[in-house]
Amino acid sequence: RRVNRRLDRLPRFRVSNPLVPRLIQSLVGLTQIGADRRLRRAGIAATDAIARSGGHDVRVRVLRPAGDVRAVMLDIHGGAWVLGNARIDDALNVAMIHACGVAIVSVDYRLAPSASVEDMIQDCVAAARWVLNDVSHGLCGLPMFVVGESAGGHLAAAMLLRLKEAPDLFAR
Helix, strand or coil, X not given: CHHHHHHHHCCCCCCCCCHHHHHHHHHHHHCCCCHHXXXXXXXXXXXXXXXXXXXXXXXXXXXXXXXXXXXXXXXXXXXXXXXXXXXXXHHHHHXXXXXXXXXXXXEECCCXXXXXXXXXXXXXHHHHHHHHHCHHHCCCCCCEEEEXXXXXXXXXXXXXXXXXXXXXXHHC
């Protein structure tokens, strides 16, 4: 928690032109054109949803295999807290789905510089609570695993610490 408070007070990502992060993020989006078609060919259904939990909404991407689902993996993407989106790990997630028989919920958390680290953690917590509590998506009650790389690893750890404050959720 001390590390998170320190990170939240650090200066934000600085660029001489504030359009640069948006331009890079747009280029990332261009590389993802046709991603859903590739997923369908791999036998995976992809849906975008709004995870609502405790008055907080965050966008998520849900990937499901055609067969039975044994567990749910909550995926938190990397990107130095500045870049990326819920689609960025699709190729890796397809391999996980085929190897492990899991459904994957990727969190489309808000990014810096327009969001603080605290905002990002709140988005991840809301997504986790949605997976664990909301029966509408059909994944509630399954074991949940959490993965994250780089900035996503930090957010995954911070999110788990927040969930630890709710022992009933953390136990699941």
